[in-house]
Amino acid sequence: MTIETQGEQRNGQGHKLVAASISQDLGFLLAKLHAAGSVLNNRALSEFDLKERSYSVLILANSGLEPTQREMADFLSLDPSQIVALVDELEKRGLVARAAGKQDRRAKIVTATAKGSRLLAQAAGAAGRAEADVLDGLSGEEAAQLKALLRKALWGALGA
Helix, strand or coil: CCEEEECCCCCCCHHHHHHCCCHHHHHHHHHHHHHHHHHHHHHHHHCCCHHHHHHHHHHHCCCCCEHHHHHHHHHHHHHHHHHHHHHHHHCCCCEEEEEECCCCCCCEEEEEEEHHHHHHHHHHHHHHHHHHHCCCEEEEEEHHHHHHHHHHHHHHHHHH
C-alpha cells in the first residue's frame, strides 16, 4: 500500500528531494512519519466517529490507570483546554465518564464506560491496520524495534 500525504506518495520510486540533507533530520523524519500516520489513522477511525486525538484519550481512559485530565494533557503534549474539549465530546457520546480525583477532588479522573470500551475494541483493529500500512516498508521485527527505540528515546529505561 502507498502512503499519501498532501498529494505525495511513497511508492518505491524515489522522490528527488530525498537527496536533500533534511531527509537525514530526525525532527523532519518524525514529523513526516507522524503526518502520514495521522492521515491513515484519521481515515481508519472516521468509521467510528473518532479522530487520532479522541482515540488517544479513549485509550488512556480505558487503560485502568485512572488518568486525570491534566495527566492526559501532559502525556499527549496537548493544552489542557484541548483535553477538556476532547473529554467533553467523548462524555456526550457516553464513551467516558469523569470522577473527582481520589487525592485532589478538583482533579478529574477520566475512565471509559462500557460503551467506550466496546467502541475502542472495534476501533483498535482499524487503527492497527492503519499503523501496519504506515510501517509497510518495515518488517515486523523492524517495526517493533522502531517503536522500542522511540519509547526508549522518550522515556529511557521505562519505555524499553
